Amino acid sequence: MGTILKVEKLVKKFGNLRAVDNVSFEVPEKSITLLIGPNGSGKTTLLNCIAGIYKPDAGKIWFNGKDITGRQPHEIVNMGIMKTFQIPAVFSRLSLAENLLVFYRKNPGEKLINSFFKKRWINEEKLATLKLFETVQTLEIESQFNRRANELSGGQLKLLEYSKLLMAEPTLCLLDEPVGSINPVLANKIFSYITEARNNMGKTFIIVEHRLDIAVKYVDYIYVLVNGRILCEGVPEEVLKRKELYEVYLSPLPA
Ligand SMILES: Nc1ncnc2c1ncn2[C@@H]1O[C@H](COP(=O)(O)OP(=O)(O)OP(=O)(O)O)[C@@H](O)[C@H]1O
Numbered sequence: 001m002g003t004i005l006k007v008e009k010l011v012k013k014f015g016n017l018r019a020v021d022n023v024s025f026e027v028p029e030k031s032i033t034l035l036i037g038p039n040g041s042g043k044t045t046l047l048n049c050i051a052g053i054y055k056p057d058a059g060k061i062w063f064n065g066k067d068i069t070g071r072q073p074h075e076i077v078n079m080g081i082m083k084t085f086q087i088p089a090v091f092s093r094l095s096l097a098e099n100l101l102v103f104y105r106k107n108p109g110e111k112l113i114n115s116f117f118k119k120r121w122i123n124e125e126k127l128a129t130l131k132l133f134e135t136v137q138t139l140e141i142e143s144q145f146n147r148r149a150n151e152l153s154g155g156q157l158k159l160l161e162y163s164k165l166l167m168a169e170p171t172l173c174l175l176d177e178p179v180g181s182i183n184p185v186l187a188n189k190i191f192s193y194i195t196e197a198r199n200n201m202g203k204t205f206i207i208v209e210h211r212l213d214i215a216v217k218y219v220d221y222i223y224v225l226v227n228g229r230i231l232c233e234g235v236p237e238e239v240l241k242r243k244e245l246y247e248v249y250l251s252p253l254p255a
């Protein structure tokens, strides 16, 4: 299996703080990688650097062998990398369906000149609608189709955040806490959808998640990030046995 993403000696600083500090790793295609670590350890910052939301201060990022370091977010999305957000990012006054249509990538009718010629955009509009129906059916959210995003529950918002990936069809999906603060039944369901997308569509996932009890069952490999650095890595059975993991991550909070 080939390497889809390679990160080498990546550094991202905020003032004097090295939020990502010399991080290197490789992700095989069609794999599910889990990134864990205490609050503030640099997980979101690392994903943001890959997605082009932050420009790294040093280091390199390669996607399918191409150097994408410091590229703009829209260029990175067009190459096939998409990130979902820790706090779902939605258009609160649009319906769930409208929120999803925004993420369909081929919109020829948006070009002024094309908009005058129906046959230049009508087929793509039909395909977008079909994709929308397929997505809401796959994720069993048809009943919420017309509800405004600001009326959705926390769990429904997490599903909406995940369904954007099915609309946009990236190759590499970066998920920031896809099941944070939702019930275990729905959390397992979302991880089953992720597994299905890997198995049936060949997608690759890098997932940040604190819910280890749920996530570890579904992932191939784990990196533990502490103070912006990789503390340890390995397959779930190995990493969960590492003493240092419990010291930094699972140790009880001081009284
Ligand atoms: N835009 C920013 N400006 C300044 N400091 C930032 C910024 N974003 C993150 N940081 C700091 O960088 C460090 C890493 O933050 P980050 O959000 O990447 O952590 P995290 O591992 O995702 O944490 P959590 O598990 O709480 O989501 C923290 O100390 C945070 O305060």
Ligand SMILES: [Mg+2]
Residues within 6 Å of the ligand: 043, 044, 045, 086, 176
């Ligand atoms: Mg975070």
